[in-house]
Amino acid sequence: MRFPVSSAKCRHPANREIVTFFSATDFCLMQRALTLAARGLFSTSPNPRVGCVLAQGDEMVGEGWHIRAGEAHAEVHALAAAGARARGATAYVTLEPCSHHGRTPPCAEALIAAGVGRVVVAMRDPNPLVAGRGMAMLRAAGIPTEEGLLAEEARELNIGFIARMTRGIPWLRLKIAASLDGRTALKNGQSQWITGAAARQDGHRFRARACALLTGIGTVRADNPQLNVRGVYAESAESETARQPLKIILDSRLELSPEARLFADGASALVVSALDDKTRAQPLLDKGAEWLCLPEASNAAGQGERIDLKRLMQELGRRGLNEVHGEAGATLNGAFIAAGLADELLVYLAPCLLGASARPLAALPELENLTERWSFGLQSCACIGQDVRMLCRRLD
Numbered sequence: 341m342r343f344p345v346s347s348a349k350c351r352h353p354a355n356r357e358i359v360t361f362f363s364a365t366d367f368c369l370m371q372r373a374l375t376l377a378a379r380g381l382f383s384t385s386p387n388p389r390v391g392c393v394l395a396q397g398d399e400m401v402g403e404g405w406h407i408r409a410g411e412a413h414a415e416v417h418a419l420a421a422a423g424a425r426a427r428g429a430t431a432y433v434t435l436e437p438c439s440h441h442g443r444t445p446p447c448a449e450a451l452i453a454a455g456v457g458r459v460v461v462a463m464r465d466p467n468p469l470v471a472g473r474g475m476a477m478l479r480a481a482g483i484p485t486e487e488g489l490l491a492e493e494a495r496e497l498n499i500g501f502i503a504r505m506t507r508g509i510p511w512l513r514l515k516i517a518a519s520l521d522g523r524t525a526l527k528n529g530q531s532q533w534i535t536g537a538a539a540r541q542d543g544h545r546f547r548a549r550a551c552a553l554l555t556g557i558g559t560v561r562a563d564n565p566q567l568n569v570r571g572v573y574a575e576s577a578e579s580e581t582a583r584q585p586l587k588i589i590l591d592s593r594l595e596l597s598p599e600a601r602l603f604a605d606g607a608s609a610l611v612v613s614a615l616d617d618k619t620r621a622q623p624l625l626d627k628g629a630e631w632l633c634l635p636e637a638s639n640a641a642g643q644g645e646r647i648d649l650k651r652l653m654q655e656l657g658r659r660g661l662n663e664v665h666g667e668a669g670a671t672l673n674g675a676f677i678a679a680g681l682a683d684e685l686l687v688y689l690a691p692c693l694l695g696a697s698a699r700p701l702a703a704l705p706e707l708e709n710l711t712e713r714w715s716f717g718l719q720s721c722a723c724i725g726q727d728v729r730m731l732c733r734r735l736d
Contacts, residue, residue, distance in 0.1 A: 360487075360488060362486070366489060369398075369400065369430075370393075370460065370489045374490060375391065376391030376403055376414070377406070377434045378497060380405050380406050381497075381549050382573065382582070383582065384406050385583070385661075386409060386551060387409045388465075389406065390405065390406045390414040390435045391404070391405040391434045392404050392414035392418040393418065393432045394418045394422045394429045394456070395429055395430050396428065401425040401426070402419060402423070402429075403418050404416065404418035408583075413437075415450055418431070427456070430457060430460060431458070432460050432489075433459065434494045435461065435462065435463060435465050436463070436472070436487070437451055437461070437474040437478070438465065448473075448478055451478065452478065458485070459483055459484070459485045460486045460487070460489055461487045461489075462489055462494035463487065463491045463494045466501075466502050467505050475487065498662075499511050499663070504657050504660070504662050509656065510653065510662055510664045511662065511663045511684070512653065512681055512683050513550070513665050513682075513683065515667050516687045516702075518689055518701045519690055519693055519694040520691060520692065521698075523693075523698035523701070524669070525669075525694075525698060526698050526699070527698060529562045531563065535688045535690045535727045536724075536725040536727055538724050538725030539690075539725055541571060543688065544572050546665055547665050550665035551585055551660075551662050551663055552586040552610075552661050552664045553666075554588040554589075554590070555567060555667050556589070556668045556669060556671070557591040557596055558669045559668050559672075560589060561595075562669070564600060565601065566601050566604065568602075569584055584605070585665070586661070587608065587609040590647055590668075591611055591612065592613055592615060592646060594620040594624070606628065609629040610629065611631050612632045612647055613631065613632070613634075613647065614646055614647045632655065634652055649681055650679060669699070670699050670701060670702055670703040673703070674702040674703035674704045677714055678714075680734075683733065684716075686731055687701070687732065688727050688729050689728045689729075689730065691726060715735045716732035716735060717733050718731075719731040719732060719733050
């Protein structure tokens with residue numbers, strides 16, 4: 341039995357849209373490929389997470405996933421596992437096979453050489469170096485291709501990679517732990533801990549999938565965080581010395597102490613300022629940090645007022661960062677939201693109240709009309725221990 345799926349459409353070479361019908365077997369095998377792709381959630385940066393299954397009918401004969409950048413892609417692992425049984429098989433790939441020579445050879449060529457009989461992809465690769473060329477290469481070799489099967493799931497898995505490839509800046513997720521009345525700290529700055537241990541550990545899983553962890557100097561002064569991933573990699577058979585995201589500290593006036601705990605593990609750190617003062621930056625450089633001065637245009641003289649957040653995000657995109665995970669205070673949260681740069685809010689709500697004098701989750705300009713509000717759509721909601729996790733996505 342075959343099932344039509346309205347979202348599973350592909351482009352005919354003549355550029356007319358046709359509906360593609362996928363079987364129940366197709367769905368099951370692509371879902372398996374997506375499950376495999378998710379195994380690279382914490383390790384593939386800056387590459388996308390990709391899974392591949394090879395099947396003869398409904399029998400899987402090989403599978404693989406991309407583990408980390410610079411190593412073999414998912415298709416290569418699956419072909420190696422299938423061996424001679426790859427000939428005539430259907431390849432289910434969560435992202436269009438690459439068609440260019442990067443650090444590894446083109447996967448489209450590997451599939452052709454192995455003699456696969458059909459290729460089904462979840463979504464087209466948004467990378468301009470590929471962007472349909474992989475599918476065209478397969479079709480030119482006489483291999484039937486189809487795309488669009490479980491495309492939405494594939495997009496969610498690589499939302500940061502897609503954002504960087506299509507708009508040039510990373511996907512920015514702001515993580516916020518708050519009380520029911522939307523407060524993140526007492527008036528005196530005390531904030532540890534509003535949410536429970538389960539919510540905090542869940543937050544580390546979101547840290548682990550990011551390319552970078554971002555915070556502001558205010559949070560560093562108040563909490564002196566380590567700003568790293570802890571207690572997650574063991575769950576995925578990785579060691580605690582596995583990939584740590586880049587640490588980004590926004591410090592307009594270069595007030596960060598070189599003795600801050602975030603420097604203790606020796607992980608890469610980027611300090612971004614508006615003040616152009618090499619003397620003040622030198623102690624941070626001596627700790628191994630990189631320094632970047634990005635003042636707003638109105639403050640181009642580098643007097644240390646405000647960092648140009650849009651230029652910052654463009655620079656992070658240029659550096660190949662897909663997802664940036666922000667954990668900051670109300671001022672920085674509000675600045676990113678007001679600038680239209682916050683793609684998602686990852687909010688953990690604790691069943692408590694802190695009162696009107698406590699600090700808000702975002703310092704935003706006063707509005708005179710509800711039509712001016714910043715709107716987010718609820719992506720998911722779940723109970724994490726005694727707290728509620730809400731993932732809200734900006735509505736454009």
